[in-house]
Amino acid sequence: MSDKDNKGSMTVAEAGRKGGETVRNERGREFYETIGRKGGATVKAERGRSFYEEIGRKGGETVKAERGAKFYEEIGKKGGDRVKATRGPNFYEEIGRKGGQKVKKLIEEGKRAARAAMAAQEGAAGGAQPQEGASQAPAPSGEPAGPNQNE
Template identity: 40%
Template sequence: MAEREKGAMTVREAGHKGGEKTKERYGEEFYEEIGRKGGKIGGETTKERYGGSFYEDIGHRGGQKVKELIERGKTLRGEK
């Protein structure tokens, strides 16, 4: 791994530092508030827009992808 220049930071470190500064300035409630879109919590807007079955569909697709990756890994390891 290459050495970093003195004073350099990763993108992750910079993001964390910025988040901490924002929390100091506006408080934790600020993050709670921006987490709500139009006064709604979490996926309520998405559910209204696409319907409840949307989450079932993307969950199924995700499960199928995981299943496919597991099978591919077993094949590569010679387990099948």
């Protein structure tokens, strides 16, 4: 027996499409956004971040195999042109400057942390080391110690 033997009956696909249209018309786009967010949160909780990384990688490989590397070049250019048109030509200069400042700050913080760690390690290894330029020999009695004491 076929799906449409009875007059007025519809296929499962037709019923699903009709039901989907009814829900869309009654509840609107926000409904689908809400259930999508809830579903995404549930999947994330059940499968973790690595699941999304894996399906993203697989999807990227599939698209690359089907469309070629040139596809990514084209959509990247389109996206860049769109951002430039939307935000103006100075946008890239501004974010480049901000990025450069952030990198500089991170490098400085890293250097400070490395110096502090080295100082702590030296302090733990055998006491404080004399500062650069300080005399290592004790001053003769009655005379103040100075930076050029041994000269």
